[in-house]
Amino acid sequence: MIYYFSTTGNSLALAQKLAAALGDGVCSVTRTKEKNLEGPAVGLVFPVYYGDVPANVQEFVRSHAFPEDAYVYALATCGSTWGRIFRTLQQLLGEKGCRLAWSRAVPLIANSTICMKSHIGYDLKKLDKEDAVVREAVEAVKNRKEDHYQEQDSLLAQFSATWLGRKIGNWYLDVQVAPDRCVRCGECVRLCPMDNIHLGEKSAVMGDHCLHCLACLHGCPHQSITVRGRVVLKEDQYRHPGVTVQELER
Ligand SMILES: Cc1cc2nc3c(=O)[nH]c(=O)nc-3n(C[C@H](O)[C@H](O)[C@H](O)COP(=O)(O)O)c2cc1C
Structure with missing residues (x-):
């Protein structure tokens, strides 16, 4: 297997x-x-x-x-x-x-x-x-x-593997939900491998055990996940052309 x-x-x-x-x-x-x-x-x-x-x-x-x-x-x-x-x-x-x-x-x-x-x-x-x-x-x-x-x-x-290196890496890959852009479609919830996102009353809400894997950032159909506060472009979201969104869901 x-x-x-x-x-x-x-x-x-x-x-x-x-x-x-x-x-x-x-x-x-x-x-x-x-x-x-x-x-x-x-x-x-x-x-x-x-x-x-x-x-x-x-x-x-x-x-x-x-x-x-x-x-x-x-x-x-x-x-x-x-x-x-x-x-x-x-x-x-x-x-x-x-x-x-x-x-x-x-x-x-x-x-x-x-x-x-x-x-x-x-x-x-x-x-x-x-x-x-x-x-x-x-x-x-x-x-x-x-x-x-x-x-x-x-x-x-070597630096990336240290505590400080990881801290900086996690800051660099800090993803957050932009509540004003979120339409509560739930795709980020389905994609998050850590089960760290749930649907709140007005928008998706992130928990506190993010892996910084960027599944939500790349997979959000409305570009409602930001990285260090920056909205990403649809054209910059990546998915391998041979794989469907459903296959990547948790
Ligand atoms: C948190 C994080 C850390 C990464 N670190 C590295 C790295 O150290 N070296 C590298 O070449 N790519 C790095 N990448 C890129 C991924 O390893 C690469 O895009 C990988 O093929 C993604 O695989 P997936 O599409 O199966 O998720 C990193 C990506 C993420 C999200």
Whole structure:
């Protein structure tokens, strides 16, 4: 089984292509009810957050039982940098008596660019490399290969992983509902992987355990979610072209 986390579809599209090629299934980490993971091979596909494993994926690994002797592999999608992500994953799996056998970082499209600028013009050609990655992963999984990507140890990656680095990152990706723009359609509620948004009397309301994953920012049909107070453009909202909104809902 391939377990994935995805807010704008890069990781989901990759997981789906890989599952189709392997004849395996996909399951969202936010929808997995079973505490025991399935399969002789367990795939983990998720985005890089701050050069590391997203907090909810870390929690998923900690709180689930991996099948004994399972071949565990991972694909981490990102914009360009993956920092210490596989070291963290190795550590988390090691604590459970498992081992990460094979991993690849997959630079695709950075959905966080929306927090920095407008009129981005996402280069969808970057997604063309998916097929080659899937072929390589299929080959690895079928032959139970062992291989890892190098850690990208830069000063920025080290700083991003510190308490202060995360604080600044979270400020940078600070999303809020703009009550005057919100029409209470509920899409952000359905998209939030943390169940952190509910519909108040006049508008959607955010709770206090935001993952800063930007699912709501990219997915709001009315651009009613702001980043550091800035309204984003419809053209800058990103979703992988091969994935539907419904597939990304919680
Ligand atoms: C909170 C946050 C942190 C991110 N950190 C990084 C990063 O450190 N390096 C990078 O290259 N991309 C980073 N990104 C971009 C995503 O990793 C990238 O767009 C990913 O493919 C999104 O996957 P998804 O569409 O499956 O959600 C970050 C995005 C978010 C929302």
